[in-house]
Amino acid sequence: MPKFKVSYAPSVRRLPSYLLLAKQALDHGDEYISGTLIAMELNLEPIQVRKDLSITGIAGKPKRGYPVVPLIGAIESYLNWDKRVDAVVVGAGNLGSALSGFPGFKQHGLYIVAGFDADPSKFGGLIHDSPVYPIDQVAERVAVLGVTVAILTVPSAYAQDVATTLVASGIKAIWNFTNIKLKVPDDVIVQNEDLSSGYAMLSMKRRIRSAMMSEDAD
């Protein structure tokens, strides 16, 4: 049951980088930005950029490119980033704090309205403007706040238990930064952010470069 399977997932993953470039073009005062330019900037093929952008419904102009303001609007609307979404961070450690303070999120409509932690020394403190509550207050606070999105940054040993509590509290989407494969009901979304996968890729690239370099030595 690969529930909520995203169509064009690779394209969706690239859209944020196009959005960033469009915003930079806007700041720069440009009226248009071409797919060719975006591709060059991101080391992609122009055709890929055009294909990706087509899913947002934006229409470009031959010879000019895509109109910057409508392009930003089209991407934000397609990703639902033009509507505010409230979230809580569960696990107010370094990772939770880092995510809370990430300026990009608010720009994308994601507001972190509270944090939770098991460590009493953190209660009453703040993670980037948001109060930190004891983790056993999750259920009541989530209910009061009416939040349905949670960012999970607890130690992996607690991940499943906390996730279960979150679901029981009404959370419908979990952005999971632990390496635990969470078991949740079918109607709850989980987006896994697996650092180990990224490190595996880095490791393989290093391996490939080593192989290429010893080849060159021939």
Next chain:
Amino acid sequence: MPKFKVSYAPSVRRLPSYLLLAKQALDHGDEYISGTLIAMELNLEPIQVRKDLSITGIAGKPKRGYPVVPLIGAIESYLNWDKRVDAVVVGAGNLGSALSGFPGFKQHGLYIVAGFDADPSKFGGLIHDSPVYPIDQVAERVAVLGVTVAILTVPSAYAQDVATTLVASGIKAIWNFTNIKLKVPDDVIVQNEDLSSGYAMLSMKRRIRSAMMSEDAD
């Protein structure tokens, strides 16, 4: 120039989760773990798990599965995780600290031996056992330490400048947690970890669920 293109990238990204399950099986005292079980645990197809594992060269036994100890060895060896790699963290903020403390890294052979920051109040401090130095000492320290891998967690405004310095200092691989597309020489590896991509995926999944739910209402 998509340099250092990883073959079987999707498989490589899944290997760490197989490794984790294999280690859990080992702790549990199991001698074998089947692809069928791994697939169930991770919501994958058994055939996909078998295909993925085949790239590591591990040989399974019909009716039993894969021998746990050799399986762990095969994955670790394939990913080069059986050899120690030293790295520095540049940007000793919350994200840098979180990554330094991530227990999984040391298990995968990644040792963070130093941190760097622009904030004088952090100099002489520690991020999880490793000393924090002024960022303008990067060049000399990296040279002395002989490190070739850097984890980049500075604010995006400084990302390119810092990356340029890192490259000049002898860094050959950058694990980039900023949303800036770094410009580096051809022989330098960059692995981008883009949080916005993950959030785009979460947003789309929420969008799809909404669509499905309003459909159900018909």
Next chain:
DNA sequence: TAGATTGTTAATCGATTAACAATC
């Protein structure tokens, strides 16, 4: 106008999945 760029349709490529023989 000339030419750069878009957008569509088709071809290629690579990843996933299916089928099934081999085997312990």
Next chain:
DNA sequence: TAGATTGTTAATCGATTAACAATC
């Protein structure tokens, strides 16, 4: 032995890329 699981070969699926007409 019977049957679950592996591993290989082929088929399908989806993403990327190529080709090129349309257009500003």
